[in-house]
Amino acid sequence: MKEDEKLSPWKRKIHEIIYEADTPMGKLFDIILFVIIIFSVILIMLESVKAIDAEYHEILFVLEWIVTIFFTIEYIARIISIKKPSHYIFSFYGIIDFLSTIPLYISYIFAGSQVLLAVRAFRLLRVFRILKLARFLGEASQLKRALKASRAKITVFLFAVLIASVMMGTLMYLIEGDEAGFTSIPTSIYWTIVTLTTVGYGDIAPITPQGQAIATIIMLLGYGIIAVPTGMVTAEFSKQSREDTSNLKDSGSYVHINTQSCPTCSKEGHRDDATHCYNCGSILNE
Amino acid sequence: MKEDEKLSPWKRKIHEIIYEADTPMGKLFDIILFVIIIFSVILIMLESVKAIDAEYHEILFVLEWIVTIFFTIEYIARIISIKKPSHYIFSFYGIIDFLSTIPLYISYIFAGSQVLLAVRAFRLLRVFRILKLARFLGEASQLKRALKASRAKITVFLFAVLIASVMMGTLMYLIEGDEAGFTSIPTSIYWTIVTLTTVGYGDIAPITPQGQAIATIIMLLGYGIIAVPTGMVTAEFSKQSREDTSNLKDSGSYVHINTQSCPTCSKEGHRDDATHCYNCGSILNE
Amino acid sequence: MKEDEKLSPWKRKIHEIIYEADTPMGKLFDIILFVIIIFSVILIMLESVKAIDAEYHEILFVLEWIVTIFFTIEYIARIISIKKPSHYIFSFYGIIDFLSTIPLYISYIFAGSQVLLAVRAFRLLRVFRILKLARFLGEASQLKRALKASRAKITVFLFAVLIASVMMGTLMYLIEGDEAGFTSIPTSIYWTIVTLTTVGYGDIAPITPQGQAIATIIMLLGYGIIAVPTGMVTAEFSKQSREDTSNLKDSGSYVHINTQSCPTCSKEGHRDDATHCYNCGSILNE
């Protein structure tokens, strides 16, 4: 990992535009990218509406190609403007970018590859980075912390819910039978979860008095159970809110992280005053 | 804005009646206004019930005109009795008052302008002001503070829910197809939100085992997700409640037993609403 | 309110049995009463099931008369064994007891008076007193306190929900129309509340894309709104839990209240060591 192995000037320029958002060009690129991602998602939606697709198929097809070509160019630019392309290619965003780009190409080879277009929705996640939502990212990381701290509790809880669902589902299958829609144990388990989570579609519903009695128990159980994740996450939030209040002076850990990514290893989350990457130690662009 | 540019006496009188609620006339006006607003909303509801409209169309039409005329007079009075009419006209309430008044007039020009009658429901908001619910407004502002403090978190959260809905909706569209009601991606996204929020109409429901499996995941996700806004708002409320507590002196408002001692036998520990000593039965001082 | 205006000895005996639960006879009476109340409620349920009523109508009718006669005797005994019958007759329990007793009598005069039988479910509330659930009453009063403290917030909240429902309901009525089940504004408001509360029957569901879009907004709104009452009540509970912890020494206010009721004014909630009624000052039975 030699320090002098620098990118050529025009590659550095592209890197600045694509990966950073501090220069006017970088900002402009981010806005254009954001608009095109939103546009590409709306495009997929419109294509799926039969009435619209029937009438505007030609236009939608052309627009789809334009988006695909833009994504292709962006993908190539991202690869050539980074020192270690493999870091980007196999990163979370790298894979999503790839899968968002190829469907149209491979649709000539495999029918039904349109399925991959759905992956584009993931590109929407870039919006957080694009909008420089430092404040929001702070909040998101607070959400993440709360979820992480409650992880063990949530695992126990989900496991308990699943075991209860298997039990109750089997019971309902034995009681209700085919007529009411409980055609198999997996279907019954599906119904139990629909009931426990208080979704209640009503496509399957008990009709015998015994089945209705057990359904009532499941519902009251679900009523109580819904309190558990809420209670856990709330207690976490409250704890953090208390800690944030008492740590006000020395915290600052959520503020000073900018949108720059390392030109060598593309790690993000550098301090504003950082001059070297905290991960690989190479010099960061100004 | 000269101070001496006063309103004429009778305009000041109207201003006092309409805008203030401290004089008997002002109070009376507020009560009448409140009753007429409620009445006008009920009127719109009744008109929409076909059976009632068919039989009482004439009466309802006349009552609608009476309400409209009252609102017209009120609107004009509000304008002329204020120094800067534009302040009122372009205020939130001013626009609502205007839109609540005109539908009947313009219904002769544009068919379907009855739509605007729905705006009247907004006039119900005046009730807060009319009833001078200072205490309630205090509570409302606490609600508002809690929501405001959680705004960033809520934005991140809603954005995450929307991205998840787009993803899951697209997936379900690909798996289920037309037969189960998943006729397009927007419809599938609608279904996903119906499921995530645990509303679950059941007008669209998965029928394939894979679809039901993914629906189960969405439901459990929704189950966990519902904990997040609750946790955020609760943590805010708790924080405010703690702050309120530490700002206040120890009020002892929950200790139902007061500090009075019986004037006859000097026993202590009487209930707050006690009028006689529980020990000797003699009358307690006020 | 003279002190010497005592009840005759046998009336005092009845009073002890019916109103108190400290003697063996009193306990026995309470248990019998409890069983008969449960039994009377089950009886009404069975009568409503057509298949059961058709086959066992005679038996059910006889049992209904037995319960009615027991309730009649109990009601009369309660009146004669108290010094101020009007206190009992016009109390909450007095009215419920009366309405639970008369239906069968007046069913010969007014058809459909069976409706009143439903009032019997209220008698179930006596179970709390009967089971001497001092600890549970403590908890119930904590619930009550939490609800009371949140009352103003809940009122603002419910009012806001109702105004939002009227607005949204009217909007949906205008968008969807008859075909989807939105036949009138009241029906639309009903649908809006079904959606906001995440119940979602699905008997009425939007079918136009615009309607579904607005429904989505209502659902997400409901999703956020559900956080508000939960947050309020939770914050209250947390506050009380904190206060209970810090007041542990001097509280004791929930423990020492027994099941005795004053023979004169039938007020309840006396301290265990009370010898006089805290309300009217008359001497309490040992």
Next chain:
Amino acid sequence: MKEDEKLSPWKRKIHEIIYEADTPMGKLFDIILFVIIIFSVILIMLESVKAIDAEYHEILFVLEWIVTIFFTIEYIARIISIKKPSHYIFSFYGIIDFLSTIPLYISYIFAGSQVLLAVRAFRLLRVFRILKLARFLGEASQLKRALKASRAKITVFLFAVLIASVMMGTLMYLIEGDEAGFTSIPTSIYWTIVTLTTVGYGDIAPITPQGQAIATIIMLLGYGIIAVPTGMVTAEFSKQSREDTSNLKDSGSYVHINTQSCPTCSKEGHRDDATHCYNCGSILNE
């Protein structure tokens, strides 16, 4: 209970394998057992799907016998390798193990004994022990503590919900009648709980305006009521979390920035996962 009454060496060996998980053999046994339990539950599910059962009946039947024989051997081994077999046989797990084993045997005697197969889902509970989820068990016990501490409140609450359901159910039965599906009071109570818990299947739904009005009240009630268990459990969690916090030293686990200083430039405030100094790029000590 004499100490010298030892198990024979090979029984001790079996005991070690089955009941303990510290030896390699014990671990292997636990893993095999876990896999077979999961497998046996999946087997029951597959048998219940008619299409699968029709085609693979023979295979499933053979697999069912294999599982049953494994469970039989395990059950016998558990009994003989323990000093006091009665302790195991009449324990919670002992009974479940027995009921999970016998269905296939007694299916030759009693038809429909397959019902007992559902009991196997309970065997899934062993997973907690098998995976030695000490940490998770800790969390589970925290859940248990929270539920236990809230038990009295939950009882009062459930009782109140049930009484309200009986009341409201009876009322709806009287208002709606057969046409809307309210065929008897028990069915109406079932519907009330479906509504109160916000499940809302929609198989039964009010059709008269009065019925819809009362349904609206029930829903709003349910909306408020759902706050109560959540509030209780959350307050408990918060309390425990506060207690846990004050029992622990200040752990600083949420401060993502550690206390290390760079050995070269002595800058502080590095990320926890940093390997290089963000200021000078030199390598940080482990």
